[in-house]
Amino acid sequence: MNPAVAPFLPVLLLFLLALGVGAAILVVSGKILPGLLKPDNPKPAKLTPYECGVPPLQEGARHRYSVKFYLVAMLFILFDVEAAFLLPWAVQYKTHLWTFWAMLSFLATLLVGYIYAWGKGALDWER
Amino acid sequence: MGAINLDDSVMTTRLDSVVNWARKNSLWPLPFGTACCAIEFMSMMSSRYDFSRFGAEALRFSPRQSDMLLVLGTVTNKQAPVLRQIYAQMAEPKWVVAVGVCASSGGMYRTYATLQGIDRVVPVDVYVPGCPPRPETMIYGVMQLQEQISRESLSSRKEHIERFYQSLARQEERQRASGQSGYQTVREMVLEAGEQGEQQIW
Numbered sequence: 001m002n003p004a005v006a007p008f009l010p011v012l013l014l015f016l017l018a019l020g021v022g023a024a025i026l027v028v029s030g031k032i033l034p035g036l037l038k039p040d041n042p043k044p045a046k047l048t049p050y051e052c053g054v055p056p057l058q059e060g061a062r063h064r065y066s067v068k069f070y071l072v073a074m075l076f077i078l079f080d081v082e083a084a085f086l087l088p089w090a091v092q093y094k095t096h097l098w099t100f101w102a103m104l105s106f107l108a109t110l111l112v113g114y115i116y117a118w119g120k121g122a123l124d125w126e127r
Numbered sequence: 128m129g130a131i132n133l134d135d136s137v138m139t140t141r142l143d144s145v146v147n148w149a150r151k152n153s154l155w156p157l158p159f160g161t162a163c164c165a166i167e168f169m170s171m172m173s174s175r176y177d178f179s180r181f182g183a184e185a186l187r188f189s190p191r192q193s194d195m196l197l198v199l200g201t202v203t204n205k206q207a208p209v210l211r212q213i214y215a216q217m218a219e220p221k222w223v224v225a226v227g228v229c230a231s232s233g234g235m236y237r238t239y240a241t242l243q244g245i246d247r248v249v250p251v252d253v254y255v256p257g258c259p260p261r262p263e264t265m266i267y268g269v270m271q272l273q274e275q276i277s278r279e280s281l282s283s284r285k286e287h288i289e290r291f292y293q294s295l296a297r298q299e300e301r302q303r304a305s306g307q308s309g310y311q312t313v314r315e316m317v318l319e320a321g322e323q324g325e326q327q328i329w
Contacts, residue, residue: 043292044299045215050189053209053216055309 071122082110143280150194150220151276152182154269157193157217159210162200164227164259171262178262181269190216195272196249201229202242207317208298208309214249215295220284222272226255226265234258247317247327250291294329 001009049056089103117123156178158168171178172186187193190213202210214223225245228234231254233243245251252275255268302312316328 039219041219043215045212045292045295046191048216050191050216053212055212 068125075117075122078113079110082107144277146281147277147279151273154181154183154195154222154273155185155187155193156183156195156197157187157190157213158197158199159213160197160199161202161206162227162229162259164199164230164257164265167259167262167265168197168199168226171265176262176266178266178269181266181273183269190214191218194218194221195269196221196223197226198223198230198245198249198251199226201234201236202245203240204242204314204317205240205310207242207245207248207313210245211248211295211298211313212309215292219288220281221288222252222276223249224253224255224265224268224272225251226268227260228256228258231256242317244326247320248313248329250287250327250329291329298328 085106086103089099092099093103158165160168170176183195190196194217196214196217198210214221223245225231229236229241230245231251233241235258237243242248246254253268253272255265257264260268298309298312298316301316302309305312307315313328320326320328
C-alpha cells in the first residue's frame, strides 16, 4: 500500500464500521422489530378506503380520464389569453388608431391557428 | 455484601394489567357526532372540562388512528351500516361509548326510521344517559370505560371484536346474495334478530 495512504486505513475502517452499525440499527429497528412486535390483524374492511363509512364508488383517486380534456384545456388557454388581451386594447383603441391594425394582425394570426385547429378536428368532441 | 432482597427493588405484575393500564390512559377518541350530544362533546374536549386530562388528548377524525368510538346522537337505520363500517375500519383494540339516550336506546325517536339503540349493530361498552348528557356525565362514562378496560383480559377483548367481524362477514355475504343495499341488509338482520328475541346482530 502507498505509505501516504496507509495512516488513513483506520479512518476507513471506522467509517465502514459506522456505516455497518448504522445500517444494522436501521434494519433492526425499522424492519425486523416492528414485524415481531406490531399487532397485525388485517381485515377486508380495514383495507378499503375510508369514505366516511359509505362504500367507495371507485377504488382510489387514480382513475383515468380522456386525453381530449388536455386538448380542450390547451385551446382554452390560447383563446382565453386572446380575449383577455382584447380588454386593454379596447381601452386604448380611441386614442391610438394604429393599435387597430396591430390588433387586427394579432387576431389574424390567431385566426389561422383557429382554422387549423378546426380543420384538424380538435373542436369535435365525438371523434 | 449481603443477599439482595428482590422484593425491595423488583415489581412483578401481569401482562394484562400493564397493557390495559397503557390502553386505558391513551384512548384516541373518534367522534361520530350526529346530534346535539356532539355539541356537548365539543365542550367536553375544550378547556373548561378538558377531557385530555384522562389521556384522550388527541381527537381523530379518521378511524385508522383511533380506538374509542364515541357515538354522539341519533343513528337512523340508513346510518347503521355506515356506523358498522367505521367501527370495522378502526384500529384494534377498540371500544364504543354510546353517548345520550338516542344512541343508547333510540331515545325519544321511537320511530320506524331510527335505530333503537346502536348496540343492535355494534358492540357497546358504556352507555351514557342524558338528552344531551352534560360534559361531566360523558367524562364519567369514559372513566367507567377506563375501569372496565383495566379489568378485562386481552384475549376476551380480541374475541369480542372478532365476533363483530364475523357478523360483518355475514352481512356482506347476505348483501352479495340478495343484491340489496347495505342499510336494507342491516335492517333485515336487525328485524330478524328481533323476531328471535335477540337484541343484537353481532
